[in-house]
Amino acid sequence: MNKREVYITILYHSALDSNQIREVCAGLEEEGVSFLLKKCNKESNFTELGNIAAGMSPLNVGIGIELGHLCVHHEKLKTEEPYIQDILQNGRKSGKNAARLVKGLPLSF
Numbered sequence: 371m372n373k374r375e376v377y378i379t380i381l382y383h384s385a386l387d388s389n390q391i392r393e394v395c396a397g398l399e400e401e402g403v404s405f406l407l408k409k410c411n412k413e414s415n416f417t418e419l420g421n422i423a424a425g426m427s428p429l430n431v432g433i434g435i436e437l438g439h440l441c442v443h444h445e446k447l448k449t450e451e452p453y454i455q456d457i458l459q460n461g462r463k464s465g466k467n468a469a470r471l472v473k474g475l476p477l478s479f
Contacts, residue, residue: 375428377406377427378403378404378469378472379424379433380407380423380433380435381408381423382409382435383419388409393465394440394458394461397469398466398468403468405433406426416434416439417443417452421434429472431443431453438457440455440458441454441456442464444471454468463478
């Protein structure tokens with residue numbers, strides 16, 4: 371697997387503009403972890419999106435975002451029990467923590 375194939379999937383609700391999730395991406399970039407943005411047209415809440423994203427990610431970690439909320443999910447967790455839940459305004463911190471989860475580093479609070 372080359373470096374381009376290693377990423378965290380970010381699955382976001384189609385009603386969101388990709389500019390609204392810029393801070394999440396910035397948090398991942400600060401930690402040096404790649405990401406793949408995917409828009410979802412399906413009616414799902416942010417925990418379902420996070421669970422689906424984790425299943426799509428080669429790192430088994432995904433981020434789900436819907437209007438105002440986001441979660442960091444791991445493929446092995448139950449859909450309704452994501453690793454982290456937060457509001458979209460704290461997107462940079464959540465992005466950083468998703469990257470730290472993958473890297474095995476302590477989370478930042």
